[in-house]
Structures are given as C-alpha cells and as structure tokens.
Amino acid sequence: MNSSSRLPSRPAAWLAADADREHSWIQRLDAEEIAGFESALAHAKKLNRPLLDLTPDDFPIGAAARAALQRAIATTQGRWGMCLLKGFPVDRWSEEETRLAYWGMSLHMGVARTQNRASEVINDVRDIGSVYKTTNGRGYNTNASLDFHMDSCDVVGLLCRRTARSGGESKVVSSLAVYEEIARRRPDFADVLRGPFYYSYQGAQDPAQRPWYCCPIVGNEPDWFAMRLNRKNVIAAQKDFEQVPRLTAAQTEALDLLDELMPDPRFCFSMWLERGDLQLLNNYVTIHSRSAFEDHDDFDMKRHLLRLWLAIPGAQPLPPNWREYFGDVRAGAVRGGLRGSNRTAQFEAYEKRQAAHMNMPLAEWAPFEGEPQTA
Template sequence: MNAVANTAGPQAWTAQQVAQDHGWIQRLSAEEVQGFRDALVHARGTGKTLLQLEQADFPLPTASRLALERAIATTQGRWGMCLVKGFPIDDWTEEETRLAYWGMGLYMGVGRTQNRASQCINDVRDEGADYKVKGGRGYNTNAGLDFHQDSCDVVALLCRRTARTGGMSKVISSIALRDRVQALRPDLIPVLQQPWFHSYQSTQDPSQPPFYRCPIFGDDPAHFCARTNRKNTVAAQRDFAEVPRLTSLQEQALDLLDQLMPSDELCYSMELERGDLQLLNNYVTLHSRTPFEDFEQPDLKRHLLRLWLSVPNSQPLPPQWQEYYGDVRAGAVRGGVRGSSISQEFLDYERRQAAVLGMAIRPWAPVVRKEEMAELLTA
C-alpha cells in the first residue's frame, strides 16, 4: 500500500506535485476485495435498512478495515485527498453497491444528510435538473460545476459507471489557492476572512434562515480551512434582498479565485474509473467537474454514489464556521444539511455511530434561527 499517514497535516500542493507523487493513491489487494465481498453477503442476510446497520452487520476482516482507515487518514495528511482503486462494482447490482458502500461508511465516519429530503446517501447522476437556478444543486445534472467543497469533513464518491464523454474530476489545494492570493493581492486576504452570505439552496432546516454566514478563508494559522461556492454566494444576492450587497473588493476577490482555481498550476484533473473511491478533505481541497455527455441506455449512464462523512480524526474549525457546521471541535460530529425530513431512525444511527467511533456529538439545534437572523440584519 502507498497510503500516507497523517504526520505533518495537510500542506499546499500544485498539480505537478500531485501528478508526480502518487502517495495519495491506494490499490486494493485481492484479500481486501474479498473482505468487502464477504461482508456484503452477510449484510444482505440481515434484512436491515441502511440506517439500522451496524459494523457487526457488515463484518470486515482486518485487512479490509485497515484499507479504509488508511484512506481516511490520508485525507487528513499531505494532499488532503485519497483515491482507492479496485472495488468490485462490476460484480454488484446497484442496490448491492449501495449496501456495500454504506457498510464501508460504518468504518470511516458518521454519514451526514445531504439535501432537502434529508437523504444520507446520494446518487450523482443526470436527472435532468438545472444547476444555476434557485435551489439548484450540481449532483443531479450533467453540468460543469463551480469549484466548491461539500458540507462535511470528507466527501466520498464511489464510481459505478462513467459518462460517454466528459465528467472529469478537478481538484485543487485551497491552501495553495490562499498562498497565490497572498502573493498577488494580499489586500484581499482580510476580505476573504470576513463572513460572507451564502444561500442554503433550500436545504436548511425549517427553523433556519435560507442563507448563512461563513468566511471563504479561515484565519487559524495552525488549521487552515476554506469554504467557497460562487453559485451559492450569487444565489444569496439574487434571491434575498435583505442580504448585504457584495462590495467591490468582494467581487474582485471572487473574480481572482475564478481566475486562479482552474489554472494549470493549481488544478489537477483525474478520470474516475469504475470501482474508484475518491475521498476529499473539504477544508483543504476544492473540487469541480467538467460537463459530460451520457449514454442513451439507462443501464450505461454515468453514476456515482456519494457519502458525506464526519470523521473521527478531523481538524478543529474557526468559531465563525459554527453557524454552518454546528460544531467546530476536532473529531466532533458536524456538517451536512438538515433538510426537512430528519427521521428518528437517522438520529438513532447518528448517536450509535458516534459512540462506536468515539466521536463527540451534541443534539442538533440551529445556531441562528430565522427570527434571529432577521433581527441581526435589521439592526
């Protein structure tokens, strides 16, 4: 295995460095693959729903379990990402893949809800939706995406099928991005470290305002983090008159980020293949995707499965991140978007899984309620 241990923590990297050093790529051994196959057979026999499953229902042997632990550790280290190759998805149906993937997640972290329907495992495939419209999300379209991060410690994408053309994954180091802004426009660093308003795109809990405040760059010198998605920043301006208008310096900062992020220096492109599992640390990487053209036959269309994970070895976040993530403590259960359909079954899973992984968890409550935000903006 070429897994990299989390020794020094995430660091800035360029596309050339990542292309030359494949320490972030792991390839499963035959023994590890067989462990996932056997665990799936056992899980199918339990008859449990995904949220009822426990590690004992997806019993991984030591080799397979350690492969997942190494992958998560790699996301918290040098590159902030990991690619695991070789999952036997050609041997599994779609539902078997979903079950096996959820079972893997039981060893990696606590799954987070991802949309207004409060689903905790999403299908990334073109369902004919629109991206840059009110409430638009990227995962159910074939559009190219703005550089962004997902709302969790680690986003995990398991590739079942690739598109006919396009759909290439693009990743950058947000630490390197910050360094380039510092070199070119140091006056914009304080601007990017101020709270910005972003739209929830209708994924908030009914008690929350439809937008939230979060800086684009963190100001903690020991634990850098970034959060940006221009589409959601623009949506807050477009859809909510009460949100303060962007200043000239904020517009300049967004334009500079748009110029730097896709550059050959920073942007590394990878083609996810069938059976690949991509894991990204959302605080130190940003990602996007090129548009794609799909096959006509439904059984051939591009399909990835997505998990949003809160992981036990995560970094602390700055206090300004609490409004969105709910908890900023290292290794705490946090992130995700609540949506409007949180079930008791999910809450039971969440508490049980946090206990298994030794993660701190607080009962969820909005950090800022709709009424409080309205008063703040009026004041």
C-alpha cells in the same frame, strides 16, 4: 478508529504537477481486502435491514479491509487532502449491492451527514435532467460542468459505479496553494476572504433555520487552515434575500481572482474516475469540480457515482467563526451536512449510535441564534 487517534501529518499546498508526479495519494486494494468487502456484503444482504439500522458489526469487513479504509481516510487529513482508493469490484455488484457495500464501508469510516432538502444520506450522482444554475439547483443531478466548490462535511466520498460515454473529468485544487497565490498577488485580499460572506442554503435548511447563513471563506482558526467556497450559493443569497448584506467591490474582486486561479492548469489537477474508484476529498483543504459529460443511452450504463458526506474522527478543528454553518467546530466532532426537512427518528438513532461507536463528540443541535461571528 477513534477521536483519540494521533492526527496525521498536516495538509500542505501542492500544485497539479506535484499530484501528477507523486502518487502516494493513490492506493489500490489487494485481493485480501477485496475479499473482506465481498464477505461483508454477503453477510449484510442476508440481514435485509434498512441502511440506517445497520451497525458496523452488520458489515464485518475484517482487519485488512478495515485498515485499507483507515489508511485512505487518514490520507485525506495529511499532505494531499485527498485519496483515490481503487479496485472495488462494482462490475460484480448490482446497483443496490453497490449502495449497500458503500454504506457498509461508511460504518467503518465516520458518521454520514444528510445532504439535501430530502435529508438523504447517500446520493446518486447521475443526470436526471435537472438544471444546475437555477433557483435551488444542485449539480449532482445534471450533466453540466460544475463550479469549483467545497461540500458541507469533513470528507466527501464518491464511489464510481459507471462512467460517462465522454467527459465527466474530476478536477481537484489545493485550497492552500490557491490561497498562498492570492496572498502573494493581492495580500489585501487575505483579510477580505476572512470577512463575512453570505450563502443561500438552496432550500436545504432545517425548517427552524433561516434560509441563508454567514461563513467566511477563510476561517479564523489560528493553527489550522480551512477554506469554504461555493460562489454559486453566494450569488443566490444576493439574488434571493434582500436582508443579506451586498457584496463589496473587494469581495467581488477576490471571488473573481479565485475563479481565475482555480481552473489554471498550474493549480487544477484533473483525474478520470474509473469503475471501482473511491475518491475521498478533505473539504477544508481541497476544492473540486467536474467537466460536463455526454452519457450513454442505456440507463444502467449512464454515469453513476454514489456520494457520501462524512464527519470523521480524525478531522481538524474548524474556525470558531464557522460555527453558524457547521454547528460544532471541535476536532473530530460530528458536524456539517445539510439538515433538510426530513430528518427522521431513524436517522437520529443512527447518528447517536454511530457517533458513540466512533468515539466522536455529538452536540445536541439547535438553530443558530444571534449575529454571525466574523472575526
């Protein structure tokens, strides 16, 4: 897969009833594809190398398995903005084998992005007793119900290894559908959402970056719709940084309307992730959350998903006024992620090597300077 590949059909607005009725976004691995992943895992285990040192040749999945991953990624860029790829044999894999297999898959899909203050590239979505709505709190280490949000990458991937005793339902909304509803109900909010909104990095910025950033909820790219939403971090910026402009009454009303629409059963599609499911979401045209859950007592049986943030070669161009946050807005470029404070030389070498393999543009990073471009 490379950046010269033809972009798939455009994303389109959909409602929950559409996703429930049409299942082209659901794909299932066949025996040959599964065998390709298992063979590659066995090969990579023998190498016994750190994840960041592995290359695609170190995880030789074969043509059938590679095609399955490429179809799934392409599906996220098309009509639905999401794909559920089912059938990974996680019950036969230990936790570390699952982690290695998932990382190996990523080497055939895109370039992983760092996700947090520790600059980690693969995160365990598992309750460790953290608190969600607190200063610098992150929901993936709690059992709380999460606000609707987008992650900081082209595609977020969640590989389900274990499910909760109860709860933990995944919820996905078409941002296109919600935006169209807002434009119908309150056309004055269309311009409001395209104006400046300020977010806290929640402590996950590079030491050279200021701790907040500007990113309109709906961007100014004329040909490709893109939405970026994380109200929790907007509220945190208002609370923690006096220099951030205060939300206007219209901005608060627009956010309130989004909060009203996203959980509405007309727009919100709910799905249960089963063991061996890989959920892939396009963060520009879907919004996601999950319900609260109750977990098992046995640690190995606790709800556990592995999360990757990916830049992918077939991704759409981003709005020019999102450059402060995403760094590079060119189609198919390496972009996004939260840099954190522990980006290592090992990661930098991986990033350059993987970008070259994927034929993806990689710009030299520098902290954003100047005033945010908001129009």
